[in-house]
Amino acid sequence: MLDLGCGPARHAAHLVRDHGALVDAVDASAGQYERARARHGSLPGLNLVLADAVEHLRAAEPYDVIYSVNAVPYIDPHRLLPALAAALEPGGRLCFTVLHTNSHGDGPSGDVVARPEILRLAGGDVTVRMWVLAPDLWTALLAEHGLRVERVDVLDAPQPGNHASYRLFQATRPLRVSSRPRTGKPPVAHAALGVGAVLHGPADCSSTGTGTGRGSCPAGRWSPARRCRRRSCASSARRRGSRRGRRTSGCSGRSSTTRAVSSG
Numbered sequence: 001m002l003d004l005g006c007g008p009a010r011h012a013a014h015l016v017r018d019h020g021a022l023v024d025a026v027d028a029s030a031g032q033y034e035r036a037r038a039r040h041g042s043l044p045g046l047n048l049v050l051a052d053a054v055e056h057l058r059a060a061e062p063y064d065v066i067y068s069v070n071a072v073p074y075i076d077p078h079r080l081l082p083a084l085a086a087a088l089e090p091g092g093r094l095c096f097t098v099l100h101t102n103s104h105g106d107g108p109s110g111d112v113v114a115r116p117e118i119l120r121l122a123g124g125d126v127t128v129r130m131w132v133l134a135p136d137l138w139t140a141l142l143a144e145h146g147l148r149v150e151r152v153d154v155l156d157a158p159q160p161g162n163h164a165s166y167r168l169f170q171a172t173r174p175l176r177v178s179s180r181p182r183t184g185k186p187p188v189a190h191a192a193l194g195v196g197a198v199l200h201g202p203a204d205c206s207s208t209g210t211g212t213g214r215g216s217c218p219a220g221r222w223s224p225a226r227r228c229r230r231r232s233c234a235s236s237a238r239r240r241g242s243r244r245g246r247r248t249s250g251c252s253g254r255s256s257t258t259r260a261v262s263s264g
C-alpha cells in the first residue's frame with residue numbers, strides 16, 4: 001500500500017509494525033523525510049520515499065490500497081487524480097481525509113480552486129494553498145477518473161469552539177468500469193448515440209436490434225419475423241417520413257441489407 005504525503009510516517013509505521021502491511025511512504029518534504037528516516041528508517045516492510053507524490057504515482061507499480069492523511073488537499077486534483085486512479089489496481093481501495101471547514105468556520109468551495117489556509121505550527125503560522133472542496137465535488141472529480149466513492153465520514157475537531165471539520169473518503173476503483181462514470185453531469189454528445197441494425201432477408205424482416213431478442217427500431221418495439229412483416233416497416237417509414245424510411249418500407253424480401261440506426 002501507499003501512504004501519500006506521509007510526513008514523519010507514523011501512520012505507515014503503525015500499519016507495518018502492528019498489522020504486517022507493506023507500505024511505501026512518500027513525501028515531498030526533505031525535512032519530513034529525514035524525520036521519518038530517523039524514527040522508522042530501519043523498520044522492515046516500510047519503504048520511505050522522498051518524492052513528489054504525483055511523480056511517484058506515475059512511476060510506481062499499481063497499489064492495492066492508497067491512503068492519505070491530510071495531504072490530498074495540498075495537491076491540485078487535476079494533477080493528482082489521474083495519477084492516483086492509474087496507480088490503483090482494479091478493485092483497489094483509496095482512503096483519504098480532506099479539510100472541509102477550517103477552524104474559523106469557513107466551509108468548502110463549490111469550485112475546483114485552491115485558497116490560502118493558515119497552518120498553526122510549532123515554529124509559527126504558515127500560509128499554504130489548499131483545495132478545500134465540497135464532498136459532492138470530490139465525489140464528481142473521483143468519478144471522472146473512474147473512482148467510486150463508497151462512503152464519506154465526518155471528523156469534527158473534538159475541542160469546543162474549534163470549527164475545524166474533516167471528511168474521510170473511502171473509494172474504490174471498480175473491477176469493471178461502467179461505460180459512463182456516475183456524475184451529475186449530462187453525457188458528452190457522442191455518448192448519446194446508439195447503433196442498431198435492421199436486416200432484410202429473402203423471406204422476411206428480422207432485426208439484430210440492440211441484442212435483446214426484441215429489437216427496437218424507430219417505429220417502436222418490435223420483434224423479429226412475423227410481427228414485423230411489412231406492417232411495422234411501413235409504420236416505421238410513415239413515422240420517419242424520410243427517403244431512407246421509404247426505402248426500408250419496401251421490404252421487398254429480395255435483397256439482404258444492413259442499415260445502421262442512430263438515435264439520441
Ligand SMILES: C[S@@+](CC[C@H](N)C(=O)[O-])C[C@H]1O[C@@H](n2cnc3c(N)ncnc32)[C@H](O)[C@@H]1O
Nearest residue numbers: 005006007027028029032052053069070071074
Ligand atoms: C498535513 S501534513 C500530513 C502528514 C502526515 N500524513 C500525517 O498525518 O502526519 C501534509 C504532508 O503532505 C506533504 N505533501 C504536500 N504536497 C505533497 C506532494 N506534492 N507530494 C508529496 N507530499 C506532499 C507535505 O510535505 C506534508 O508532509
